[in-house]
Amino acid sequence: MKLLDGKAVAQKILGEVAGGVRDLRARTGVTPTLAVVLVGDFAASKIYIANKKKAGDGVGIASRDFIYPDGLSRPALSTLLESLNADPAVHGILLQLPLPAGFDEDAAIAAIAPEKDVDGFHPQNLGRLLAGSPTVLPCTPAGCLEILDHYGAELTGAEAVVVGRSRIVGKPLAQLLLARNATVTLCHTRTRDLAAHTRRADVLCVAAGRPGMITGPMVKAGAWVVDVGINRLETGKLVGDVDFDSASQRAGAITPVPGGVGPMTIAMLLRNTLAAARRQLRA
Numbered sequence: 001m002k003l004l005d006g007k008a009v010a011q012k013i014l015g016e017v018a019g020g021v022r023d024l025r026a027r028t029g030v031t032p033t034l035a036v037v038l039v040g041d042f043a044a045s046k047i048y049i050a051n052k053k054k055a056g057d058g059v060g061i062a063s064r065d066f067i068y069p070d071g072l073s074r075p076a077l078s079t080l081l082e083s084l085n086a087d088p089a090v091h092g093i094l095l096q097l098p099l100p101a102g103f104d105e106d107a108a109i110a111a112i113a114p115e116k117d118v119d120g121f122h123p124q125n126l127g128r129l130l131a132g133s134p135t136v137l138p139c140t141p142a143g144c145l146e147i148l149d150h151y152g153a154e155l156t157g158a159e160a161v162v163v164g165r166s167r168i169v170g171k172p173l174a175q176l177l178l179a180r181n182a183t184v185t186l187c188h189t190r191t192r193d194l195a196a197h198t199r200r201a202d203v204l205c206v207a208a209g210r211p212g213m214i215t216g217p218m219v220k221a222g223a224w225v226v227d228v229g230i231n232r233l234e235t236g237k238l239v240g241d242v243d244f245d246s247a248s249q250r251a252g253a254i255t256p257v258p259g260g261v262g263p264m265t266i267a268m269l270l271r272n273t274l275a276a277a278r279r280q281l282r283a
């Protein structure tokens, strides 16, 4: 069994991003800048944003934080996004999801200028992904592919099973695997006999948000297993959606939690921010 070390792959990518940032600054004098908008008080979002800030500092990408723990009116959020869209010193806008109840997430995402949408969630960017000509890839799915590629997974012709159909991970990940010529099955909460699907998977990606839902007997011998889940148990332990102990007995390769997909998401976000800055500066 091979352990897929997302932390190491993320470090490699962050090194490349740092080099790209230095190069862009030398050529244009501009520091790529990411605006982070957080509305509400969701614990996981705060962790994500703190990690992003630290990683951004490490590669020379500037952050501007717009944090509203007690909420923000819908018109005020629109005004903020409009001003960030219009600000040439801001190259990427990260609107942290989920938004608190009462917000229309679709409308808020659509209000971000597509060229500054470093998450790849804007309908225009999702449409380009579906059409097969993406400019920006959603961070977590792109991170999953990057890990599989780094360790040499063969995707063409492979049976790929994705568990979870969220906009952030499952749906775009299925598209990315399809674009790489895998035969893709997208499973979800209403799937009948989940195990019958997962047991056929050469590549099994799990983003369901349910700790330990995939156990050893549900894994094909020798499969590549990518665990996108991050769940904090009552004991304080961080675990994925895959029961690592039993699944790693059968998998050929598997990502740990923590240290698997998690670090990749932020590396891809910073890579997307650098790319967005380059496009906006035509540099």
Ligand code: GUN
Residues within 6 Å of the ligand: 094, 095, 096, 097, 098, 119, 139, 140, 168, 265
């Ligand atoms: N919430 C959970 N993951 C993400 C992400 O990748 N981007 C944003 N904007 N919100 C998230």
